[in-house]
Amino acid sequence: MTTRSQAAPYLDGASVLHGELPIEIDMSPITFGAPYAYEEVVSDAADGFFAVWACDAGVYPRHKDRRGSFMYFTEGAGNIVDWDGTTHELTPGSILVLPYSWMGHWDIRETIRKVYVHSTPVPPLPVEPVPCTFVDAETVAGPLPEGGLVAFDGPDGSCLVTEVPEGQSRYDADEHARFLHLISGAAQVLGDDGTVLTLDAGSVVALNAGWSGVLSVTSPLRLLTVITTPDPRG
CATH class of the missing domain: 2.60.120.10 (Jelly Rolls)
Incomplete structure (x- = not known):
């Protein structure tokens, strides 16, 4: 579903x-x-x-x-x-x-x-x-490698694979968007607006520019992250 x-x-x-x-x-x-x-x-x-x-x-x-x-x-x-x-x-x-x-x-x-x-x-x-x-x-x-695998970093954005242990990672609001795909593991997204999302292996989530909150990892992740900057033309 x-x-x-x-x-x-x-x-x-x-x-x-x-x-x-x-x-x-x-x-x-x-x-x-x-x-x-x-x-x-x-x-x-x-x-x-x-x-x-x-x-x-x-x-x-x-x-x-x-x-x-x-x-x-x-x-x-x-x-x-x-x-x-x-x-x-x-x-x-x-x-x-x-x-x-x-x-x-x-x-x-x-x-x-x-x-x-x-x-x-x-x-x-x-x-x-x-x-x-x-x-x-x-x-x-x-x-x-330490800090993760950087697959690409250029004018289009950046793409990296990281291992994220159990615990919480903070995302503060900024001008970038972060698109996440859980290759393996499990986590919850806890938005500062009260949003609670449960993610399993294979899940994807878009943390658009201006979003803030916490990624709470419940089972260690192998995480694909794409980071972009909004189109200035809106």
Whole structure:
């Protein structure tokens, strides 16, 4: 069952990993393959678009000329191919960042499902094509460096994987949004506005700019966090 909160939009783990994705997305342009993808929107705000998405097999050329994209894959198989032919194998548990100005194509072999964030990049922006950033599933699941694994840090935002022990972590209100995906573990979000959300493995939650409160970890987390800055155009 889909679970929501207006104060900090979220989906429980079952909805993220296995839930119905009711919104149909036109996949044009298409070289060949499924004409539509499907998604469930978690949050659509000035500081980021957060959703769960799935698409069947196909080849899809793309040019990131409006925004950057941060992705964590929960199922499926395929490749992402940069404009210069550099290829990365997409598997469950891997992270992909397609920054503003990326060019290339998707080659999906088995239905891919992902959690993703679209962000508005902060100028100055690149004018030449840029490569994707990819972190394989073994690295994401393996031992993390002190302070966590920084998968990306650039004009589009930042993306990191951390281990969070039991206890409470404070989030004070600022100009950034934080989009969280619990790879494993369990926690509660305790908003200063009185919001209480219970998160299990697979859950996602959007802590939009200006949100404040506590992440109370009840079972140690492996946590994916995407941090963005709101679009100044509102």
